[in-house]
Amino acid sequence: MIKTISNGDYMSDVFAEWPGRVAEVHINVGDVVESDQELLTLESMKMLTPITSQTSGLVEEILVSVDEYVETGQLLVRLSA
Amino acid sequence: MVWESEINELEKRRELAYLMGTEDRVKRHHDRGHLTVRERIAILVDDGSFRERGVLAGKAHYENSELKDFIPSNYVMGVAKLDGRPAVVGGDDFTVRGGAADGAVGGKAGHAEKMARELRIPIVRMVDGTGGGGSVKTIEDIGRTYIPGNTNWDVIVDAMSEIPMVATAMGSIAGIGAARVAASHFSIMIKGNSQVFIAGPPVVERAFGQPIGKEELGGSKIHAHGSGVVDNEVDTEEEAFEQIKIFLSYLPSNSWEVPPQIESTDPIDRRDEELLSVIPKDRRKPHDIRVLLDHILDRDSFFEIAPYFGPSLVVGLARLGGFSVGVIANDPRKLGGSMDGAASDKFARFIDLFDTFNLPVINFVDQPGFMLGTAAENSGVARRGVRALAAVNQAVIPWASIVIRRAFGVAGAGHQNHSRWNYRVAWPSGDWGSLPIEGGVMAAYRREIEEADDPEKYREEIEARLNELRSPFRTAESFNIEDIIDPRDTRLLLCEWVELAYKSLPTIVGPKFRGTRP
Numbered sequence: 001m002i003k004t005i006s007n008g009d010y011m012s013d014v015f016a017e018w019p020g021r022v023a024e025v026h027i028n029v030g031d032v033v034e035s036d037q038e039l040l041t042l043e044s045m046k047m048l049t050p051i052t053s054q055t056s057g058l059v060e061e062i063l064v065s066v067d068e069y070v071e072t073g074q075l076l077v078r079l080s081a
Numbered sequence: 082m083v084w085e086s087e088i089n090e091l092e093k094r095r096e097l098a099y100l101m102g103t104e105d106r107v108k109r110h111h112d113r114g115h116l117t118v119r120e121r122i123a124i125l126v127d128d129g130s131f132r133e134r135g136v137l138a139g140k141a142h143y144e145n146s147e148l149k150d151f152i153p154s155n156y157v158m159g160v161a162k163l164d165g166r167p168a169v170v171g172g173d174d175f176t177v178r179g180g181a182a183d184g185a186v187g188g189k190a191g192h193a194e195k196m197a198r199e200l201r202i203p204i205v206r207m208v209d210g211t212g213g214g215g216s217v218k219t220i221e222d223i224g225r226t227y228i229p230g231n232t233n234w235d236v237i238v239d240a241m242s243e244i245p246m247v248a249t250a251m252g253s254i255a256g257i258g259a260a261r262v263a264a265s266h267f268s269i270m271i272k273g274n275s276q277v278f279i280a281g282p283p284v285v286e287r288a289f290g291q292p293i294g295k296e297e298l299g300g301s302k303i304h305a306h307g308s309g310v311v312d313n314e315v316d317t318e319e320e321a322f323e324q325i326k327i328f329l330s331y332l333p334s335n336s337w338e339v340p341p342q343i344e345s346t347d348p349i350d351r352r353d354e355e356l357l358s359v360i361p362k363d364r365r366k367p368h369d370i371r372v373l374l375d376h377i378l379d380r381d382s383f384f385e386i387a388p389y390f391g392p393s394l395v396v397g398l399a400r401l402g403g404f405s406v407g408v409i410a411n412d413p414r415k416l417g418g419s420m421d422g423a424a425s426d427k428f429a430r431f432i433d434l435f436d437t438f439n440l441p442v443i444n445f446v447d448q449p450g451f452m453l454g455t456a457a458e459n460s461g462v463a464r465r466g467v468r469a470l471a472a473v474n475q476a477v478i479p480w481a482s483i484v485i486r487r488a489f490g491v492a493g494a495g496h497q498n499h500s501r502w503n504y505r506v507a508w509p510s511g512d513w514g515s516l517p518i519e520g521g522v523m524a525a526y527r528r529e530i531e532e533a534d535d536p537e538k539y540r541e542e543i544e545a546r547l548n549e550l551r552s553p554f555r556t557a558e559s560f561n562i563e564d565i566i567d568p569r570d571t572r573l574l575l576c577e578w579v580e581l582a583y584k585s586l587p588t589i590v591g592p593k594f595r596g597t598r599p
Contacts, residue, residue: 045417
């Protein structure tokens with residue numbers, strides 16, 4: 001799953017690489033996160049899969065909430081470098 | 082000494098060839114963070130082992146019959162030793178005409194491929210620039226245009242079933258260079274300093290009217306991740322050379338040979354206690370597959386390939402008791418471990434690789450099934466998936482399955498070729514079926530559930546009944562699963578199996594009837 005370019009900032013948007021149900025949200029807007037940190041948990045194929053950040057940054061926007069179903073490619077979290 | 086002056090000329094011509102392109106070109110290449118082809122070869126091969134072929138090929142300029150100037154052919158190749166084992170090594174010289182065909186002389190690249198095939202040894206291709214691709218300058222040189230043909234493509238295609246082929250993308254690679262990277266068993270590119278594309282930004286911009294950066298078009302973030310064109314990304318050229326040698330160390334020199342065995346310092350009866358706790362009791366909690374593998378395979382022997390492409394499937398080379406094996410596993414943290422289109426492609430390609438080079442395969446099965454949903458359907462998972470399952474059945478190498486957790490559905494069934502004997506055991510955490518009970522109950526008992534007074538309670542009752550029958554020990558009673566083992570015994574049992582498997586390998590060596598495609 002290719003992350004498409006967004007706002008010219010290739011790495012900072014966190015997309016769903018696979019579909020699933022948002023089981024848990026581990027962050028709040030305004031948190032500073034590190035690379036590889038688990039931001040959300042997605043239940044997919046009956047497994048709780050971690051959605052991690054590819055970069056460190058500040059959580060600007062969380063676009064999904066618990067129990068919401070997300071599709072592959074859907075934008076989940078916006079980070080700023 | 083009759084021929085002394087000719088020997089002096091030979092030396093002088095060699096020295097001119099070692100200069101490669103102009104000093105200015107070499108400096109620019111260095112400034113861009115790249116090594117020259119001769120530097121790359123020198124670092125890659127065992128000291129003093131490079132026997133170059135065709136050093137005298139190039140374009141000479143004479144004045145009054147005196148050699149005035151010499152531009153060497155832009156492909157450097159020969160036979161060398163890599164960690165003591167012979168291989169053909171070749172690379173494009175970017176400092177001469179950017180590696181393009183109008184700087185090539187005499188088809189040295191094709192000669193190298195043919196040489197590797199005849200000698201039955203691996204070939205390492207360090208691709209740079211256009212990798213011998215055409216240039217419009219040739220039109221003026223020959224006074225006409227020409228219909229293209231990929232010279233020596235037949236050699237590469239046939240060699241895919243015969244000798245290991247490793248390719249590295251060492252710079253900006255376009256055209257036939259991209260094909261020469263992808264037509265390999267294992268490829269590497271340098272993060273941030275190499276790109277692979279059909280055509281580069283200037284051509285793409287003219288075609289589509291939009292500017293695009295070369296990293297964005299064909300950097301490692303594209304090709305070592307989503308596209309799967311290149312297997313591994315590394316940070317430096319030196320790391321690429323290391324990975325070339327690591328990859329080749331597991332494989333035989335050709336598909337007629339059995340893979341090498343090395344001395345192992347890791348005792349085969351190592352019995353790590355952690356294996357009894359690595360799979361969580363909670364069916365929804367994922368385990369760390371790479372930690373699990375490290376407890377079983379020879380310590381530090383797991384060389385993972387293409388980790389970011391089709392990430393729900395983990396593939397790589399490893400050793401057990403010093404014997405090379407091919408490893409397949411599932412990563413429950415990615416897509417829940419399920420097989421999507423990319424994972425299917427990866428599965429097929431690496432089974433073919435292991436089968437081509439006579440590596441027994443161990444499949445650590447934790448497979449929930451093919452991926453569901455619109456994205457998966459749109460990616461053609463059914464077609465790509467059956468191709469993967471066909472690869473399983475076409476493989477002739479010895480095959481072991483350790484069902485460590487889930488085996489569901491058509492993908493779950495594809496963990497082995499059921500028409501053969503295979504070594505198979507399961508862990509007590511084994512959980513299997515055509516459908517998982519949770520989803521399957523609604524499908525099978527829908528009418529009864531809907532007609533019940535309390536549908537939710539009735540559904541739960543059915544699930545509870547079925548869950549009582551879920552224990553893997555019941556499956557073992559019928560010999561449907563051949564054995565359930567203590568996970569801590571996995572290493573020893575696999576080491577014993579591998580030693581037996583290697584005894585049968587001489588009966589299956591040679592290029593496989595199905596032919597290996599890139």
